[in-house]
Amino acid sequence: MSTAAPTVTPVRKKPLDYEVTVTEVRQETHDTASLLLDFGGAPVEYKAGQFINIDPHQFPALRCLTGFLQEQKGRRELFRSYSMSSAPHESQVAITVKDEEFIAGITKYPALLAPYLIHGRLKGARIKVQGFMGPYHLPDDVQERTDHLVHIVAGSGAVPNFAILKDALHRGLKLRHTVLCSNKTWTDMLFREELDKLEAANPDTVRVFHTLTRETDESRFGPKVRKGRISQALLEELIPDRPTCLVYACGPAISPWERKKALETRTPATPRFMETVLGHLHTVGVEDKRIKRETYG
Ligand SMILES: Cc1cc2nc3c(=O)[nH]c(=O)nc-3n(C[C@H](O)[C@H](O)[C@H](O)COP(=O)(O)OP(=O)(O)OC[C@H]3O[C@@H](n4cnc5c(N)ncnc54)[C@H](O)[C@@H]3O)c2cc1C
Numbered sequence: 001m002s003t004a005a006p007t008v009t010p011v012r013k014k015p016l017d018y019e020v021t022v023t024e025v026r027q028e029t030h031d032t033a034s035l036l037l038d039f040g041g042a043p044v045e046y047k048a049g050q051f052i053n054i055d056p057h058q059f060p061a062l063r064c065l066t067g068f069l070q071e072q073k074g075r076r077e078l079f080r081s082y083s084m085s086s087a088p089h090e091s092q093v094a095i096t097v098k099d100e101e102f103i104a105g106i107t108k109y110p111a112l113l114a115p116y117l118i119h120g121r122l123k124g125a126r127i128k129v130q131g132f133m134g135p136y137h138l139p140d141d142v143q144e145r146t147d148h149l150v151h152i153v154a155g156s157g158a159v160p161n162f163a164i165l166k167d168a169l170h171r172g173l174k175l176r177h178t179v180l181c182s183n184k185t186w187t188d189m190l191f192r193e194e195l196d197k198l199e200a201a202n203p204d205t206v207r208v209f210h211t212l213t214r215e216t217d218e219s220r221f222g223p224k225v226r227k228g229r230i231s232q233a234l235l236e237e238l239i240p241d242r243p244t245c246l247v248y249a250c251g252p253a254i255s256p257w258e259r260k261k262a263l264e265t266r267t268p269a270t271p272r273f274m275e276t277v278l279g280h281l282h283t284v285g286v287e288d289k290r291i292k293r294e295t296y297g
Pocket of ligand 1 (some may be wrong): 051082083084095098099109115134156
């Protein structure tokens with residue numbers, strides 16, 4: 001088994017512009033929905049784990065909010081990226097969008113696009129998207145690099161890994177999968193039933209674990225659902241083959257504005273999921289070159 005870093009083989013060099021129809025908006029959890037997208041026969045070539053971009057300026061209903069936020073932030077609002085929750089072999093292309101919590105006194109600006117994608121009654125709407133892109137996918141020679149893929153995700157970070165898992169199983173890649181999902185509560189767990197089904201259908205190759213940081217119902221906890229954050233001890237327990245596994249980690253990291261504020265106030269930014277997990281992985285002996293990461297936010 002090689003220890004070289006995963007190589008990246010882009011599907012396309014330049015993303016294409018598409019106009020797609022939202023055929024369904026399917027509620028996944030209380031704050032998360034999947035949008036099924038019909039590309040109308042246009043060639044759809046992507047790798048599991050890649051994302052599309054959506055420009056908020058295209059939506060008349062967001063015109064005022066977009067203008068207001070641009071004025072407040074002193075810059076043009078950027079495209080938002082959304083990973084496909086679908087895998088390339090599936091007939092429906094889907095993205096899955098989470099509406100982040102508004103915390104009074106902490107959330108600086110109202111979120112722009114995610115609430116609209118989820119609650120804007122977009123079923124039947126034509127929207128412009130740009131795709132497909134991103135290096136967060138399996139290298140072509142993944143089976144030569146490892147036999148164990150470790151998925152470590154938080155919140156909507158589950159989206160690309162769900163696609164990667166489905167794709168690897170569909171293609172019959174000789175890989176074992178350990179899926180470790182971090183969420184706040186039981187009702188926040190994304191793709192819980194689907195992951196359970198994949199585990200039941202592939203008992204020798206798929207193991208799914210959850211950690212819940214704010215769940216108060218103790219009856220939810222057990223060997224597969226642990227209390228608290230992802231810890232160093234849990235990673236040691238679940239990844240015995242640390243020198244040879246490949247980790248795909250996706251979730252929130254310190255945002256650019258948190259970094260800027262930290263510099264201005266000379267106070268270190270509080271580590272978020274990604275910084276904490278990377279720290280634990282390094283400590284337990286997973287080499288950085290064996291960790292593929294994607295940060296949201
Ligand atoms: C590669 C990639 C893939 C992604 N895939 C997914 C996915 O599959 N599903 C998903 O749900 N999300 C995904 N995201 C995140 C997504 O792109 C958006 O960031 C997310 O939906 C929030 O966008 P928004 O417009 O709703 O909120 P935003 O308007 O971006 O606001 C989000 C938060 O940031 C704060 N904020 C924004 N700008 C500033 C500022 N200048 N200073 C201080 N605070 C600020 C706001 O107050 C708010 O709390 C992905 C991101 C990346 C980079």
